[in-house]
Amino acid sequence: MIYDEPRFLPGGDRYVTVEFGNEMNLELNFLAQGLATALAQNGTKGVVETAPCFASLLVHYEPNDIRFADLVAELRALIDSLGPSEDIELDSRLFYFETMYLDPWTKECIADYCAKITEKEYDPDFVARINGLEDRHQLVRVHSGSEYWVASLGFWPGLPFLQPLDPRAMITCPKYNPPRTWTPQGTVGMGGSASAIYPVATPGGYQLFGRTPVPIWDTEKRFDVFDGNIVLFRPGDRIKFVPVTQAEYEAAEAKIDAGSYVYNMVDYQRFSVRNYHRWIATVDKDERF
């Protein structure tokens, strides 16, 4: 549910969690990101940083500059001034990522898991089956059919938790049990209703079905698009996975290795919750691509 009044939950001496509800719902994330943006624009004294998650916003504050009770009062006033979530508009960059679905590298990773840990169905077939899709090829059409919303980042620095913006691309699946000991860098996968890209090779638990060569982690400052940061994404970005062949994947990878790769990103759009609502009201959510 979405709470009538957000809850303000203390976390030690320096944090407060603003909880907007208790479900996975893009609306709650829009509220969290809307509040984060409003706090940044307002320049509220004592707010050190914020971190949106699916249904809440974590606020890190400096207690020497603002008392807990005063911060809660400020947050309440800001939330009231935001008005209904309909009015929220957020700057949103859109990244196009070459992605090879059903690629040999995640296939090898899955085979290694089956050999060393436990037998399981090939992830794309499993995810297609439990979501009532025809086959793995329809999974590719469905998954690549939507833009994805960066709801939050975590688990590993720079790892984006993504929700499809198009309800026709909404699918769900359980995570691995037990988890994997390794996952190739750039793997695209999902668990629950969230998709993710693995920034570097790490353990993990998501079902795997594709890989992108495009770096989202850069400690060597090789690409200007990172703007001095180590991780690419910020909350409120969008990603579109563009299916490519292995030859196209490798061509992009060669450019990345040479440092000549050009990120396909556009940065002129604002995400309007009102326009988004207007559009999804016209969409038959049971349709599949």
Next chain:
Amino acid sequence: MLEIVKPGLETSIQDYPGRIGFWNQGFPPSGPMDSWSFRLANLLVGNAAGAPGLEAQYMGPTIKLQGDSVIAVTGADMKPTLDGEPMAIWQSVAVKAGQTLVLGPARLGARGYLAVAGGIDAPQWLGSASTFHKASVGGLDGHASQAGQLLPVRAAQGTPGRRVKAGRQPAIAADRKWLVEAVPGPNDDWIDAAGHERFLATEWKLEARSDRTGYRLEGPDWTFTEKATDKPPENGSDASNIVDQGYPLGAINLCGQKPIILVHDGPSMGGFICPYTVPSAAFWKLGQSKPNDHYRFKSISVDEAQALARTLDEICSDDSIE
């Protein structure tokens, strides 16, 4: 320059307060686990309290000094020696080029700190020199110190013979039993009254599988309120599962029945509840405890936790040096 002859168990460059401002991209702050001892070490040698220094864990490094300088060792008692002679801790000491500083195993406490006048001249990674070696970020090259590495030091004059005043240094528990403050929340209402009582009455044991990302505690099972069982399915199937949320630094995160205190290199978010949060003024106790140490938790309010932090900040100032 400091030449690392032997790196010790995991000796890393840290600064205080660390890498702040990137929690929404999943970056933890890193920084010294015991910032009390760390800040005093810097103040002893005349540095700003947060300047880059070394944190040594459990087993200290052997370091050859490449230039004349002033250094200070604080925190865990690693029985430091200079060219084989015992060196005083909690005070600034003049050292000569060519001398060898040996920090041994931590006798009392877990983490020793070395500050050098001027501070270590390490690059800034997102505004901090702190090492987050799990992601190969910070320090000189993203990793803990290696044998043979040369750590550059900024030029500065320090004054030897400065000491920490009596009563101004942390009291590391010799009996390895700690009373650790904890503030209820953010998810305290998921635990029932008996569960809270049990949490506060239990002597929790710190497990060996604990590091700068998380401190795992051994103790009794938790019991929950209805909130933990009567919830939408996307919260997850376990009683301790919640829709993924941001984690406060110091959160006591409940994974199934296993409490894990999330510390300086820990995760920024996840799908488990945090019934309590250890406040910043108590982080040093975590930093100085070893596996098999015991914790009792004392519930305090947000106001009390903030008062403790103010007191600690006052202690970590030049007023504590003589």
